[in-house]
Amino acid sequence: EVQLVESGGGLVQPGRSLKLSCAASGFTFSDYNMAWVRQAPTKGLEWVASISYGGSNTHYGDSVKGRFTISRDNAKSTLYLQMDSLRSEDTATYYCASHRLGFSWFAYWGQGTLVTVSS
Amino acid sequence: DIVMTQSPSSLAVSAGETVTINCKSSQSLLSSGNQKNYLAWYQQKPGQSPKLLIYLASTRESGVPDRFIGSGSGTDFTLTISSVQAEDLADYYCQQHYSYPTFGSGTKLEIK
Numbered sequence: 122e123v124q125l126v127e128s129g130g131g132l133v134q135p136g137r138s139l140k141l142s143c144a145a146s147g148f149t150f151s152d153y154n155m156a157w158v159r160q161a162p163t164k165g166l167e168w169v170a171s172i173s174y175g176g177s178n179t180h181y182g183d184s185v186k187g188r189f190t191i192s193r194d195n196a197k198s199t200l201y202l203q204m205d206s207l208r209s210e211d212t213a214t215y216y217c218a219s220h221r222l223g224f225s226w227f228a229y230w231g232q233g234t235l236v237t238v239s240s
Numbered sequence: 241d242i243v244m245t246q247s248p249s250s251l252a253v254s255a256g257e258t259v260t261i262n263c264k265s266s267q268s269l270l271s272s273g274n275q276k277n278y279l280a281w282y283q284q285k286p287g288q289s290p291k292l293l294i295y296l297a298s299t300r301e302s303g304v305p306d307r308f309i310g311s312g313s314g315t316d317f318t319l320t321i322s323s324v325q326a327e328d329l330a331d332y333y334c335q336q337h338y339s340y341p342t343f344g345s346g347t348k349l350e351i352k
Contacts, residue, residue: 156341158341165333165344165345165346166333166343168340168342171341182340224341225280227280227341232289
């Protein structure tokens with residue numbers, strides 16, 4: 122059974138940093154491109170970032186480019202999101218998700234971790 | 241960025257009725273190379289994470305009931321739910337993956 126388990130969310134002040142993790146199991150993690158997708162409270166879905174299966178290619182949404190960094194450790198089957206210079210508008214539930222083919226649709230999703238940016 | 245416009249934003253139907261949700265993209269999602277449309281549909285039940293229903297516009301994900309049908313091509317797409325059941329209460333989102341992913345704004349389905 123595929124499992125994606127996010128952790129690391131919490132309350133953080135504006136301008137500070139936070140690092141999210143996503144532990145994967147039930148599939149060959151190193152074969153798949155991975156992504157972070159977020160959802161602000163009562164709002165829709167927004168793609169944040171994607172990373173290739175080997176980690177060499179990364180892509181970011183305009184709203185986080187230059188502030189967030191996606192990375193992965195295939196030996197640990199873990200995906201990360203380093204979030205710097207956090208803003209109130211980054212408040213959201215952050216989901217870890219796997220792409221199916223290339224950087225395509227999102228086949229599997231974690232349960233999400235809530236990040237609240239507030240003073 | 242490709243903008244996805246979804247309609248309606250909400251609808252309420254009785255169990256057993258058929259529902260149609262529309263999704264329009266600001267540019268064509270049809271690949272000239274393989275003639276496939278790069279559009280997916282997701283279901284998000286209250287308090288849960290999204291779940292993939294349909295990919296490549298009309299291919300149902302494994303385990304998804306056949307009452308969920310995706311159709312359309314180019315810039316206009318539809319998710320049809322036939323014989324709606326109480327368990328279909330959820331938000332539904334379209335997503336394009338022709339370029340960097342973007343989602344529609346969602347459709348809230350309520351059961352009368």
